[in-house]
Amino acid sequence: MGSADYIKYYNKMTPKQLKEVVKQDTEEMGYEEGHSYSGTWASKNSGINFLNGVYPGEDEAEKYILDNNDKWDCVDAALVKYKAGTEAQNTRISKEQDKLTELNEALRQREKNWFVKIDSSKSKTKGCSCGKRILTSEINSFSCSCGKSYVSATDTKAFDTAKTKISKQSDKISTLINKRGGKIIEKWVVGGWCSC
Numbered sequence: 001m002g003s004a005d006y007i008k009y010y011n012k013m014t015p016k017q018l019k020e021v022v023k024q025d026t027e028e029m030g031y032e033e034g035h036s037y038s039g040t041w042a043s044k045n046s047g048i049n050f051l052n053g054v055y056p057g058e059d060e061a062e063k064y065i066l067d068n069n070d071k072w073d074c075v076d077a078a079l080v081k082y083k084a085g086t087e088a089q090n091t092r093i094s095k096e097q098d099k100l101t102e103l104n105e106a107l108r109q110r111e112k113n114w115f116v117k118i119d120s121s122k123s124k125t126k127g128c129s130c131g132k133r134i135l136t137s138e139i140n141s142f143s144c145s146c147g148k149s150y151v152s153a154t155d156t157k158a159f160d161t162a163k164t165k166i167s168k169q170s171d172k173i174s175t176l177i178n179k180r181g182g183k184i185i186e187k188w189v190v191g192g193w194c195s196c
């Protein structure tokens, strides 16, 4: 017996209207997929838990719901509100997001290369000041089990530089998103974990 996430988006409506629509959708799910362990809202307690506050985006609302909802609870509903952004603003944001993806990929590649380098080094084992010695082929973490890092100062600096670039790029994107203008979008994000 497991659980599956089930999230749906609804356009702007009053909480009362949403209650009614969710009730209808849940009945339909129960009719089509059955109730217990169906992986749908029909397997959950009935009703809606309206979350406090307004969420700045679908992703934030979805993350909050999935981090906090339990399969024994009823569904959660989060109100999302943001400005859609002008075409120029959104083009800029998506370009900056591509850059962020590239930076993340570069870091992952750098990390992968580090493991390859360790594994292909002449010495077949690596020691730590705690006394532990491990086969280089078995190293699958950047630090010893005692917590001390295996990474050289030079490599640590390179990793840190890459991480700083990623964090700066994320901040830049957040700023651009917050500055968006244009039409106001309002939505409901509804759902949670369901028994299956």
Ligand SMILES: [Zn+2]
Pocket: 128, 129, 130, 131, 132, 144, 145, 146, 147, 148
């Ligand atoms: Zn150690």
